[in-house]
Amino acid sequence: MDLHDMARAWLDQDPDPATRSELERLIETNDAELADCFAGRLHFGTAGLRGPLGPGPNRMNRVVVLQSAAGLARYLTEHFGPECSVVIGYDARHNSDVFAHDTASIMQGAGVRAFVLPRPLPTPVLAFAIRHLGASAGVMVTASHNPPQDNGYKVYLEDGCQIVPPVDEEIAAMIDSVASSMRVDELPRNDGWQTLDESIVHSYAGRAVEILGPDEMGRRADVVSVITPMHGVGGRLLEQLLTDAGFAPCVRVDAQFDPDPDFSTVAFPNPEEPGAMDLALATAERVRPDVIVANDPDADRCAIGIPTPGGDYRMLSGDEVGYALGWWASRRDSSRRTLAQSLVSGGMLKAIAASSTLDYQQTLTGFKWIGRIPTLRFGYEEALGYCVDPETVRDKDGITAALAVVDLIAELKADSRSILDLLDDLAREHGLYATRQVSLRVADLSTIRDIMESLRSQPPATVGKRAVETIVDLQKGTDLPPTDGLVLTLTGQGRIIVRPSGTEPKIKAYLQVVVQVGSSIDDARETAERQLDDLANDVGQWFSC
CATH class of the missing domain: 3.40.120.10 (Alpha-D-Glucose-1,6-Bisphosphate, subunit A, domain 3)
Structure with a gap:
């Protein structure tokens, strides 16, 4: 199936007039953007889904949400049985309410009892509601602090925490199974979910x-x-x-x-x-x-x-x-x-x-x-x-x-x-722990991979006039689960951690120096700032290569 055939097949099942119209335009006028919309599937991981709104499997839209909800519903019924339930929250981003109600209808159709928060509310209210109501899971439709063109889909389980491996992989596999075997207009839906009242907020x-x-002293x-x-x-x-x-x-x-x-x-x-x-x-x-x-x-x-x-x-x-x-x-x-x-x-x-x-x-x-x-x-x-x-x-x-x-x-x-x-x-009492973050937002994620590979293959011997004492590759595993990141320990209690962001197209470096405070806290702060400047200058060069 070529690109245009895939696009037309998607168009045929898309229930959203806005993304249908956009997809029709792309089919007629913009093969490059169309190809990006169909360049794989938006990745479902421990942070759920997050990406720009638009048509196709590589964007956030109603088809992707319906497929994701159906995959999650399969996971819940398989692991929690026929009495399972889910609480669904949403923020005020574009389409958040639509995605929440689509999720609720799919859950109800799959036999998962669905509760929807009464209005756009903070994510912590959703995390609270899961345990307060004894639900099996929670879904929060939000892209947090991402740009306005984005939206997202966070998944929690009954402990009120976001999912961790291998749960994310198991849910992703069920989403892929739904997407490859059924059209979204064939998925069973039921609009009998329950909208919670304000008592959950209270x-x-x-x-x-x-x-x-x-406030016994009336200080507040x-x-x-x-x-x-x-x-x-x-x-x-x-x-x-x-x-x-x-x-x-x-x-x-x-x-x-x-x-x-x-x-x-x-x-x-x-x-x-x-x-x-x-x-x-x-x-x-x-x-x-x-x-x-x-x-x-x-x-x-x-x-x-x-x-x-x-x-x-x-x-x-x-x-x-x-x-x-x-x-x-x-x-x-x-x-x-x-x-x-x-x-x-x-x-x-x-x-x-x-x-x-x-x-x-x-x-x-x-x-x-x-x-x-x-x-x-x-x-x-x-x-x-x-x-x-x-x-x-x-x-x-x-x-x-x-x-x-x-x-x-x-x-x-x-x-x-x-x-x-x-x-x-x-x-x-403890020493002045001074920290700073240096980050680079990229248009092409391969830039992040190239920077990480360069640091691994040609690690620096010095940073900010300090010798590098040790380098730990977090991908190889420590006492923590493996993850993509490097920890550089420097002389004089300095430290740098470099890692890709898990939610944005950014690479980040976390800098720390520790300065003992003598007679003047101001002098200690000035010393720490100079030391951080030295580190930041070198890290900036890593990110500009």
């Missing part, structure tokens, strides 16, 4: 406030937050919870507060991207809040901005927030004894755990690994992901993380201290 909200405990009423959901679905829920917990009325970044699938004020709806926080920082300069809180569009990540002694505002790094929340969690009364983080995150959490006589564990990147630790008290990854309530949400949760940070700021403010003071104290 249950999540009640638990989120509960983890903070009572003095803390003002500027909040932005980055055009996503977390704004109103976070605003409500800040009010319910007793904090001062928050200030919205109005231009970014309502859901907007085009993310019209930012190039990328990711708080880490250059320019994404400009409106929030400008709002903060005007109203002078105690904290800036930004969620990504599905609100599973949280970025924090704070006032500086000089009077302006700056964003904390993901590691800085992770260290502060790790300290916050270490002081809480809990039978759970493990602080955990991903391999690429900064190293201070291990020292915080040791000083608190808590256990520490390091995992591969992703909360699919962190959330599975049975004794987890707190976990984080430097890409703005934090789990502060693993008893109910075993995934990163930008809403509860935001509440915890703002509560910590209230506690510190009552003692005339700031979160920067806390971070300085931690640096004096």
Whole structure:
């Protein structure tokens, strides 16, 4: 079957007028783009599906979603039996509601009882609902902080964690079997799914406030937050919870507060991207809040901005927030004894755990690994992901993380201290762990493969004036499952980890230096920044070759 025959066969079963029209146009006018739409199948992995909207098997569309739902339904009925169930959530991206309802109808048609969240809601609400309702699985339709033309499909199992190997491979095989043997208009469907009411949101909200405990000293009423959901679905829920917990009325970044699938004020709806926080920082300069809180569009990540002694505002790094929340969690009364983080995150959490006589564990990147630790008290990854309530949400949760940070700021403010003071104290006690990320977004994924192969075949002897002491290839396996990445240990406690992104067309390098603090914390920070600059310059050359 040639390209045009494949396209016409796809066209014949596509239920979406928009992608049908686009495919007809491509058949007539653009063989190159048409070939890319049919260049294999969008990969289903541990992160589920993620890719640009459009026609064909290499794009996110209703045919791909229907096939994926049918494959997942086969997996669920085979592994969980005839009483299995699934909870389905969705954000406000283009077609998210359509994909969610398509999934529900396929599940019902396959004998899997389907529950759909009542409206576009944050991913953590879906992760909460799985365990709260005792469901066999969950599906979240979202592309998180990807560009507006993308959408995605995350899959969780009954433990509330995203899937890990070999489950992803087993589901992918069943999806392929469906796609190769049936047209989507032949799949049994049933529209008798149940749309959940607002009580599921109220249950999540009640638990989120509960983890903070009572505000016996009335400290929270003095803390003002500027909040932005980055055009996503977390704004109103976070605003409500800040009010319910007793904090001062928050200030919205109005231009970014309502859901907007085009993310019209930012190039990328990711708080880490250059320019994404400009409106929030400008709002903060005007109203002078105690904290800036930004969620990504599905609100599973949280970025924090704070006032500086000089009077302006700056964003904390993901590691800085992770260290502060790790300290916050270490002081809480809990039978759970493990602080955990991903391999690429900064190293201070291990020292915080040791000083608190808590256990520490390091995992591969992703909360699919962190959330599975049975004794987890707190976990984080430097890409703005934090789990502060693993008893109910075993995934990163930008809403509860935001509440915890703002509560910590209230506690510190009552003692005339700031979160920067806390971070300085931690640096004096454990050493200044300074981190930075260098990344390259590519148009061609082969660029990433070439860079990784070059580093493996011709490893550097020095980086940033430091000798490379060891290189560990994570693909060959360590005490962690094999993954594509390299760990370079440098003299003087330096470290670089290089890996491809699991969700975006990027290669990333995670830099760390450790500087002991003497008489001046400012001098230590300046030294660390110079050392990071040296490392970043050399890493930038790797990525430009």
